[in-house]
Amino acid sequence: MDQKSVWIGTSWKMNKGPAEAIAAARALESFQPPKGIRSFVIPPFTSLRDVCSVLEDSALLVGAQNMHWEDSGAWTGEVSAPMIAECGASIVEIGHSERRQHFGETDWTVNLKVRAALRHGLRSLICIGDTAEEFEFGVSQETLARQVKIALHGVSRKDLGQVMIAYEPVWAIGSAGRPAEASFVSGIHTKLRAVVRELAGDTGVRIPLLYGGSVSQANIRDYVALPDVDGVFVGRAAWEPADFMTLVESVSGVVSRKIAA
Numbered sequence: 001m002d003q004k005s006v007w008i009g010t011s012w013k014m015n016k017g018p019a020e021a022i023a024a025a026r027a028l029e030s031f032q033p034p035k036g037i038r039s040f041v042i043p044p045f046t047s048l049r050d051v052c053s054v055l056e057d058s059a060l061l062v063g064a065q066n067m068h069w070e071d072s073g074a075w076t077g078e079v080s081a082p083m084i085a086e087c088g089a090s091i092v093e094i095g096h097s098e099r100r101q102h103f104g105e106t107d108w109t110v111n112l113k114v115r116a117a118l119r120h121g122l123r124s125l126i127c128i129g130d131t132a133e134e135f136e137f138g139v140s141q142e143t144l145a146r147q148v149k150i151a152l153h154g155v156s157r158k159d160l161g162q163v164m165i166a167y168e169p170v171w172a173i174g175s176a177g178r179p180a181e182a183s184f185v186s187g188i189h190t191k192l193r194a195v196v197r198e199l200a201g202d203t204g205v206r207i208p209l210l211y212g213g214s215v216s217q218a219n220i221r222d223y224v225a226l227p228d229v230d231g232v233f234v235g236r237a238a239w240e241p242a243d244f245m246t247l248v249e250s251v252s253g254v255v256s257r258k259i260a261a
């Protein structure tokens with residue numbers, strides 16, 4: 001992985017049926033992100049193979065929103081890493097707060113999924129986040145360090161090069177969320193960088209640390225400019241292809257300065 005790339009991705013969450021998803025992928029097919037930026041989209045499973053097919057020769061990577069830790073079996077409603085890989089996806093998002101809040105995802109299942117994803121050559125986008133209560137009680141850093149350490153337990157240092165982490169404060173996500181202050185994000189990411197550096201040891205691997213949570217045109221440059229923010233993971237503000245491309249293009253200057261530094 002290019003150690004100096006800035007990652008800008010979006011998950012469409014439970015939006016866009018097959019026809020709309022294919023149309024959106026076609027609108028993104030010829031998009032060329034500015035130098036230094038790597039972009040990805042994460043559609044619903046119902047369109048994963050189609051979106052991968054449309055974007056196969058594009059500059060964009062495609063990911064899945066979740067996965068099971070087993071390769072196959074009696075897991076009704078689940079999707080495995082081999083199935084995701086066969087669809088053509090190269091990224092899998094694991095541990096989103098909405099999966100933790102509503103569908104029983106835990107730090108332990110995140111670890112099982114990360115190791116399974118890496119076994120199948122999928123880049124793991126691990127989502128971590130502090131709740132409003134953890135933020136209020138001043139234990140955000142401890143919470144996030146725990147999430148990272150459990151998620152990456154048993155992952156070889158070689159495989160850390162296929163890991164990305166998205167810090168998404170639960171209190172910042174969605175229409176009811178308030179975007180985190182850039183100064184707060186900077187502090188959190190600096191602490192996360194120390195945690196992942198300790199796990200990576202002397203491999204020199206730099207695990208990209210993305211921020212997510214009400215990222216928009218108004219604040220994306222502030223986040224991307226931060227030294228330990230290696231990208232952003234965007235929801236609502238990037239669901240429309242035109243909005244996504246505008247967001248990506250809007251940070252070209254910030255990214256140029258960042259990678260030249």
Ligand SMILES: O=C(CO)[C@H](O)COP(=O)(O)O
Binds near residue numbers: 009011173213233
């Ligand atoms: O998953 C997210 C980005 O894809 C995250 O939940 C942020 O969502 P947003 O607050 O709608 O940007």
